[in-house]
Amino acid sequence: MKNTILCVVLLTLPLVRCTPQPPKDFSLTQLQSDFDLYRKALEEAHPGLYRYHSKTQFDSIFNKTRKSLSGVNTLTDFYERLTPINTFIGCGHTRTLLPQGWNKVAKAVEKHLPFEFRVLDGKAILYKSHVNDNDFAPGTQLISIEQPFEQLAARMLPVFSSDGYVTSSRWRDLERNFSTFLQLLVKEEGPYHAVLLKPDGKRIEKEISLISSDAIAKSSAQPDLEFEILNVPSTAKITVRSFSGNISDKNGTGFSAFLKDSFQKLQNEKIQNLIIDVRGNGGGRDDYGSLLFSYLTNEAYSYYSYLEVNKPEFTFLEYTNQSESFVRSLMNSITEKNGRYFLNENQHSCLSPQTPSKPTFNGNVYVLIDGRSFSATAEFCAVTRFHERAVFIGEETSGGYEGNNSGGSILLTLPESKIRLAIPTYKYVSAVDIEKYPKGRGILPHHEIIPTVNGLANGKDEVMDYVLTLIK
Structure with a gap:
């Protein structure tokens, strides 16, 4: 079972108060030692390291990064050297994290800008204010905050990873985590000097x-x-906002019972058009995605082609949250075939043939997606699209069409800097037509609908409006 993917900031938690604070400065020897361990762990354990880029390409980026360490001495500088490698992998479940318990992170996650924004064509457009201030009216553009927004975005984007070559999710992650990285990378304490451009063209300078x-x-x-x-x-x-194990509706009904009841209502009411909204759904349990699809088909189907792992000979476990028992358990659950290692079918419920659920919905299906539809959600979308069971509307998913790397995470802590690296163990390959689909892309919508400035200013759900026009 995969964990729901969390925003980068939350992955620095829980905070442990007794964790030693990392030193302010590092020697080149310390940084090189940490970097070599970082590289070794990825090369030994990451099952999809060469999924989108060759070993030659990785050798090049590893070597260039190591050479660049001579100009680095602070924790955040070192962190910013590592994150582009993380992004280059093309794996949204691989995360390079700041030290657990670092006070600066603890303070940063507690505070947020008093508004939300969406990036449209590289511009930060406000759409929601958390305070009563007309200067933050929907449709207002954030021109700068301490630095021009374009410069801030260029610095922060490498922090965020995504599956394959997908870029939509990195912008969505930036939107969600901008406040924290503003504090970590730019200025630790407010107020912050900002320049705003109102919808009427008026330019405002303001301390935020x-x-x-x-x-x-x-x-x-x-x-x-x-x-x-x-x-x-x-x-x-x-609407399914999460596939986590403890999800429920407003009445406390769990996922399986909720689906059974919902599809029974569809049958009783003779509904012909079903909209499934998985925007913002970062994933969760693998089998929940399959269970949802099982109500959309009358035939048995495959959900995964296979799950693969690297040869479990890891020489860095002393610096992780795992032990040799983890390796033994992994060895007992896999089978070697021609030098590759595959998870046994009996180790995952979605590796065996899947059966339809009743009552089946045979009407028209419309799935709403965006750049935060990830992990188990993207798997559901991929299988649904492969079987041509729905029309997809919105934005490319952050999760890859062909699958992802996730589950059984190994959390490495670099001994000198205390920076951490979360490495997934399993390479998931969905039962879809990978060869016929654009390499490294998420689930592409049949109808791409990107919010507009006017729509944000007026509080419209333009994706929902569009699907209703299709139905009508």
Whole structure:
């Protein structure tokens, strides 16, 4: 089972107060030692290291990065040298993380800008304010905050990874984590000097203070699962915001029971058009994606082609959260074939043939996706698209069409800097037509709908508006 992917910042938690703070400066020898371990761990354990780039390409980027360390001495500088390698892998489940318990991170995650923005054509457009301030009206552009937004984005984007060559998810991650990296990489304490461009063309200079992240999270909370019959002829909508194991609707109904009840309602009400909204769904349990698809088909189907691991001979385990028992368990669950190592079918419920669920929905299906539809969500989308069972609308998913690398994560802590590296163990390959699909892409929508400045300014859900016009 894969864990739901979290934003980069949250992966620096939980915070351990007794964790020693890393030194402010490092010697070249210390950095090279950490870097060599970082490289070794990736080369030994990462099952998809060469999925999108060759070993020759990786040798080149590893060697260039090591040479560049002579100009580095601080923790954040070293971190910014490592993250482009992380991004180059093309694996959204591989994360290079700042030290656990580092006070600067602990403080940064507690604070947030008093507004949300969406990046459109490289511009940060505000769409929601958490305070009563007309200067943050929807449609306002954030021109700069301490530095021009374009410069900040160029510096922060390498921090965020995605599957394959997908770029949409990195922008979505930047939007979600901008406040934290503003504090970590630019200026630790506010207020922050910002320049804003209002929708009427008025330019404003303003000092901005951060607000509590907890208050924002509580005010934005929504149920994981929702079912509604829309005010459109014979049309219903199922919203799945997560595939995590403990998800429920507003009444506390769990995922399996929720699906059974929802599809029964579709049959009882003779619904012909079903909208499935998985925008913002970062994934979770593998079998939940398959279970959702099982209500959309009348035939048995394959969900995964195979799961593969590297040969479990890891020489760096003393610096990780795993032990030799982890390796023994892995060895007992795999079979070697021609020098490659595959997970046994009985080790994962989605490796065996999958059966349809009743009542089957045979009507029209429309799936809404975006740059935060990831991991198990992208797997559901890939299989659904491969079987031509739905029309996809919105933005390319952050999760790859052909599969991902995830599960059984090994968390490495570099001994000198305390920077951490989360390495997934399994290479997932979805049961889809990989050879006929653009390499390294997410699930591409049949109808690409990107929010507009006007839509954001007026609080419109342009993706939902579009699908309703298709149905009508």
